[in-house]
Amino acid sequence: MSHLELAGIDLAYGTQRVVRNLSMRLEKGSIGCLLGPSGCGKTTVLRSIAGFEQVSGGEIRLDGAVVSRQGQHVPPERRRIGMVFQDYALFPHLTVARNVGFGLRAMEREQRNGRVAELLRVVGLHDQGNKYPHELSGGQQQRVALARALAPRPSLLLLDEPFSNLDVELRERLSYEVRDIIKATQTTAILVTHDQNEAFAVADEIGIMHEGRIQQWDTPYNLYHRPVNRFVADFIGQGVFLPGRVISHHQVRVELGTLNSTIPVECCPGDDRCPGEECLVDVLLRPDDVVHDDSSEMKAEVVHKAFRGAEILYTLRLESGARALSLVPSHHNHAIGERIGIRLAVDHVVTFPGEHPPAARMQPQRREASITQ
Known part of the structure; x- marks a missing residue:
């Protein structure tokens, strides 16, 4: 009781x-x-x-x-x-x-x-x-x-x-x-x-x-x-939504790569057609999901930075024009306009039904990274 x-x-x-x-x-x-x-x-x-x-x-x-x-x-x-x-x-x-x-x-x-x-x-x-x-x-x-x-x-x-x-x-x-x-x-x-x-x-x-x-x-x-x-998702912590396409019950593709989830990815509530060509979702990426990595071929442009002592919160512009956040140790002090290497490290794949028109959601991908939960 x-x-x-x-x-x-x-x-x-x-x-x-x-x-x-x-x-x-x-x-x-x-x-x-x-x-x-x-x-x-x-x-x-x-x-x-x-x-x-x-x-x-x-x-x-x-x-x-x-x-x-x-x-x-x-x-x-x-x-x-x-x-x-x-x-x-x-x-x-x-x-x-x-x-x-x-x-x-x-x-x-x-x-x-x-x-x-x-x-x-x-x-x-x-x-x-x-x-x-x-x-x-x-x-x-x-x-x-x-x-x-x-x-x-x-x-x-x-x-x-x-x-x-x-x-x-x-x-x-x-x-x-x-x-x-x-x-x-x-x-x-x-x-x-x-x-x-x-x-x-x-x-x-x-x-x-x-x-x-x-x-x-x-x-x-x-x-x-x-x-x-x-x-x-919006109220707790910080993060951004990137458009994605569900390609299997446990995989969703975003501009930065393919995310693998141990939990089935929901396309649309009550829709048993998943996956499918029009199965579009918005994927939540937290600042700790986007890792700064100088050796990565995947690059993003620094458009804003907020110094927080031990860490810097970077706002990054991706090739499609979409933005992502990355929380980086502050000894990695990059200038506005600089392109830095990034990679994804997503332990929890969080998606919601997409809110954007299909034509605006996915840009052609130049490379693909695989992230396993």
């Missing part, structure tokens, strides 16, 4: 449906994430789990018990859910220790003080208990908010864009720290964010949301390498 289950929930504001028939499951001790652009409904889903919004359809279950359905609504204070807000919502007039212990007022003083001391050690603030929030950095305030949410031992922890107020470097470091803290306390948690780097750093499983629906609920690895549709 799942620790948290959303079964076909709908949420609406008046006549506007914000969430549509959304389902997901989260096992005990796992960290899930709702990831998507602004306005996709992810925060609304989080608020419905917390009990701040009522569903208009479907059910929300915690440990098998229904907490939300149409006509039945368990209030937030009875759900044993902790929440870390975007702005931390710390009490400025209380010390760090008293902030952490705010939800433990029913405990005996000695027991409460022991729990507060334990949580401050867990979040690395054992010597900051007597300070006030304004005396702490943003990262320290975020850890206080996390300790306060964890103090009552919630059944579920919800984190609403908890890193958005931090600078990029601190955000990255704290995302790993927060994951370690949640795992150390064996807490089940859900994070909401629009930043895929945060999602990848914190979550075990991620749901990509678009227009009130989860497009794919999966591991970070599968979202990147095995996206189920174009939206997920």
